[in-house]
Amino acid sequence: MSFINFKVPYQADERFAKRVAYFSMEFAIHQPLKIYSGGLGFLSGSHLRSAYELKQNLVGVGILWKYGYYDQARNQDQTLQVTWMEKNYSFLEDTGIKFQIIIHDHPVWVKAFYLNPETFKTAPLFLLSTDLPENDYVSQTITHRLYDANVATKVAQFILLGVGGAKLIDELGFNPDRYHLNEAHGVSSVFYLYKKFGNVEDVKKRLVFTTHTPEEAGNEKHDINLCHKMSYFCGLGLDEVRKLTGLQDDQFNHSLVALRFAHLANGVSALHGDVSRQMWSKYPGICPIISITNAQNWTYWSDKQLYRASDESNDSWWDDRKKYLKKRAFEIVADQTGKVFDPNVLTIVWARRFAGYKRAEFLTRDKARFEKLLSNTKYPVQIIWAGKPYPMDYPAINEFNNLVHLSKNYKNVAVLIGYELTLSKRLKQASDIWLNNPRVPREASGTSGMTAAMNGGVNFSTDDGWIPEFIDHGHNGFVVPKADYARMNVQEQDDYDYNKLYDILEKEVLPLYYDNYDTWRQVAKNGMRDVRFRFEAGRMATEYYELLYK
Structure with missing residues (x-):
């Protein structure tokens, strides 16, 4: 099949005609596809299944984790043993799409795989991988383990999801009306989109954000200088990044930046919406936060x-x-x-x-x-x-x-x-x-x-x-x-x-x-x-x- 000027391969219901690109670090679609760790993935998996049932004009963008999250085994005394096994999926299609993004001032090749809607009855899902012979070993490891413990690897994963995901959408010619970030892992996409459109307004009107974390400490923060060094900001200087994001200190707060770049965000239950509005109210320039309670298929x-x-x-x-x-x-x-x-x-x-x-x-x-x-x-x-x-x-x-x-x-x-x-x-x-x-x-x-x-x-x-x-x-x-x-x-x-x-x-x-x-x-x-x-x-x-x- 052709992935040029990509359209969802079913007739979209006119109620759901808006084109949406849905970014998530993990998707729990079905047992054989082990690219998830927990609740965030269970939610996005159910979301894609229901989007398919409703014939919504939505595509998922995620990452193909070579070793998944991890495999839970036992030691001799029955206690927990963490093991990593390579996963292979014959049901994923090679799109033939390959492109480069910059990570740590260094070009990294990215390949896109496709989960056909008919395989597991989901909206179309594209999964990115850097585990390619064209890349050096360190670049290959970016897509090895979901939520890698190494900070630099994790920041690279966030760049891949955000910048790589947004670039993939351009490669597909999908031209979405909305970019939906499920959690803030993919917020690097805003810098790619800012460079693409040349202004904040065009990014804002397209970006929406779902926050899942009801306490500040749980929201991802990384050293802004590390992010800069790793090319997180798509070539923008730190002064410009600070001006765009309103960040004054040396912590790059992913959720806060998402709330400042989105025109609308949602909490994942009525209570969580209240908690989120209260929690973020002390920060200027954030978007309104509504509630859309999570659900399962x-x-x-x-x-x-x-x-x-x-x-x-x-x-x-x-x-x-x-x-x-x-x-x-x-x-x-x-x-x-x-x-x-x-x-x-x-x-x-x-x-x-x-x-x-x-x-x-x-x-x-x-x-x-x-x-x-x-x-x-x-x-x-x-x-x-x-x-x-x-x-x-x-x-x-x-x-x-x-x-x-x-x-x-x-x-x-x-x-x-x-x-x-x-x-x-x-x-x-x-x-x-x-x-x-x-x-x-x-x-x-x-x-x-x-x-x-x-x-x-x-x-x-x-x-x-x-x-x-x-x-x-x-x-x-x-x-x-x-x-x-x-x-x-x-x-x-x-x-x-x-x-x-x-x-x-x-x-x-x-x-x-x-x-x-x-x-x-x-x-x-x-x-x-x-x-x-x-x-x-x-x-x-x-x-x-x-x-x-x-």
């Missing part, structure tokens, strides 16, 4: 049989199906850990990226209370943990390993490895309770609970991210009521959340499941209905066109 994630059983009010079919889904997932538990779980027992699943504020080990903080929960014969429980810590985040890896060691003492506790799309889906199907306990308000959205609900898992969460828009306590899920967290220190907040969590678990969740299963099933079905109604990615993709691209 129902077609890809949901269990259709559970929905059919629910629609037909066939409770015995629903129960049989849920039990079958649990049983099938428990085969993975048995295979990895040698533990045989019982599909009749209430199963709590905590599975997501391991990061300090998500508090993976929360349930285990008071050993006596944890023991009591695990040894309760009237209301038995099974607990599964899974998730991929960042490979250089040693506190998070330590937390993972501590849970592995702890799990060896109990036959009803398991810690799994390999948390990617397929295992994620299986664990959601296995869950009776999908446990989510981040420190409020540090979770911008946290979409894993949406896909759990699409598989008959009941959300039990602290009141953060998308949860305030979803959970009606006792009706479609369970939520720890918010306290006045602003007046609490971290220890007080943790203590409050911990006690509330256990109280609700012991006094409401377990008795409901075992003593009143008909009501329990209704809670799960209410969650399934409500999540499909308001947190399906078709709604989100439509809102992007109606609210962000307008």
